[in-house]
Amino acid sequence: MDNPSNRKNWLERNPKKVVGAIVLLAMGCLAVVTEKILARRTHDLINPIGIKRSIKLREFNPLYRDVLAPDPEYLRKADGLEAKKFVLRVDRQGFIMPAKVHDRPDLTIAFLGGSTTECTYVEEENRFPYLTGRLIEQQTGLKVNSYNAGRSGANTLHCLNILLNRVVNLKPDVVVLMENINDLAILMYEKTYWNTNPSRSPLQERLPNFKTVGQDLRQIFYLVRDLTFPNLSRELKKLSPFGRKAKGDEFKDVRGQKITIDQDMLVREFSLNLQTFINICRARGITPVLMTQASRLTDHPDPPIKQIMHQLEISQGITYGEFKAAFDRLNRTIRDVGAKNQVRVIDLAGEIPPVKENICDVAHFNDRGSRLVAARLAAGLAPVIASLPKKPLFRNEK
Incomplete structure (x- = not known):
């Protein structure tokens, strides 16, 4: 039977570990x-690391894939949106698919913009950047790639x-830009494009x-986690209160x-960016096209739109009339800059009826609205395509 007085404690039993710990502590x-x-x-004065900064590409991660459904809170605001699932796929270059339909296209068009161009809650074949390409193909017989x-x-x-950083490398013939409400928001809240807003x-850094x-x-x-269990991880996020959080x-x-x-x-800041867009396109041999932004910001808005905009008045003291006036002013600026530079302007604000059957909330298109936009674009781009430096032959000219 062991005598307790003869038992060694942990330090005595592990002398090497003790010495090692002392050496590490001393070091x-x-x-x-x-x-x-x-x-x-x-x-x-020595700081070998510093703050690492980079320009942020506002894009989906290349090769991103998901099936998305609008959440109940959004559906309450979007009275023109159907509660269903929507596929969103992104190619290796970061463009929303379908994009590169032809390896050797006759015509390449790219679309720049925010969520109203992204069209997340629109079926793939109805997203207007893609559908516009298909309609132009039908009308002209050309092989068209259209990038979203x-x-x-x-x-x-x-x-x-x-x-x-992404579009010029495609050597597109035409680039179409549609912006308004995102510029209005950032300049309204942050007063400058060059802000420190973590998201915008x-x-x-x-x-x-x-x-x-x-x-x-x-x-x-x-x-x-996402590489090993992508599907399980996605479902667990839905169940978790943190994953469900908007x-x-x-x-x-x-x-x-x-x-x-x-x-x-x-108007001053927005105009300068529109002018820069035009100048870059022309310097690169690209034909620029501008679009105004359609919305349901009418003189007599529907109750859901009025309710959405009422929250802005409660939070920031901006009335519906003030916001609408600024939005309309930016659309006028798009027309003015286009006219000044002899750039084609496709006036969606004046041509897409501002009803829930086309626009599901304040400014986002649903499937029907996106199809209307594609049809308007195909018609509006016809003279642009016909006037390209290397004029493509239309079907009836062959």
């Missing part, structure tokens, strides 16, 4: 002291970035701190603050 203390001494010598580079929340500055800023390290570790966990308010920092809309500033 750590030595490193800290050495760092402090060196920092004093260099007057804390729309992304929710994108404004004209994001579109300029997409144009330069054109730049993204990685601060050199341990919080960033923790975020990286979390992202690694999410990546391993996307956060992108402008939460300014909610509750009274805001005034400076229309002159809006």
Whole structure:
């Protein structure tokens, strides 16, 4: 029987581990002291990491695939949207599919814009960037690739970035830009395109701190989880209260603050970005086309639209009339800039009836509305296509 007095404690039983721990502790203390001494010598001027910054591409992740359904909260606001599932696929270049239909197209068209171009809650074959290409093929006999580079929340500055870094490389014949309400929102809330809004800023930063390290570790966990169990992970997100939680308010920092809309500033900044779009396209041998944005912001809005916009008045003190006036002013600016530069303007604001059968909420198209837009685009682009430097032969000219 062992005598308790003869039993060795953990330290006595593990002398090597104890020595190793002491050595590591001593090395750590030595490193800290050495760092402090060196920092004093260099007057804390040494920072080999700095803040890493990069330009943010506002796009879907290439090869993204999902089946999306509008949540009940959104359906309550979108009285023109059907409660069903919608497929969203993205190709290797970040364009919403279908996109590259032909390996050797006769005509290439790209569409830039926000969620009203993205058309998430529209069937794939009815999304107007794709459908426009098919209608032009039927009318002309040309092989047409039409690319959808729309992304929710994108404004004209994001579109300029997409144009330069993704679209120019396609060597498109025509690029069509539709923006309004996203530019209005960012300039109304942040007063500038070059803001620090975590979601809408054109730049993204990685601060050199341990919080960033923790975020990286979390992202690694999410990546391993989604690669290993993509379907199970998606279903668990739906069941989790955190997974069901709607996307956060992108402008939460300014909610509750009274805001005034400076229309002159809006027009000045918006005009400059439209002009830059035109200049880049022409410098690259691309024909630019502008579109006004259709909406249900009428003089006598439907009750659901009135209710949505009433929340803006409660939160920011902006009346429906003030917001509509600014929105209409930006559409007029699109027409003015187009006329000044002899650029084709397709006036969706004046040609798409502002009813729920076409526009499911304030400005997003449903399937029927998207088909109408595609038909209008195919007709409106006909003279543009006919006047291209290398004029394609129409079917009746062959």
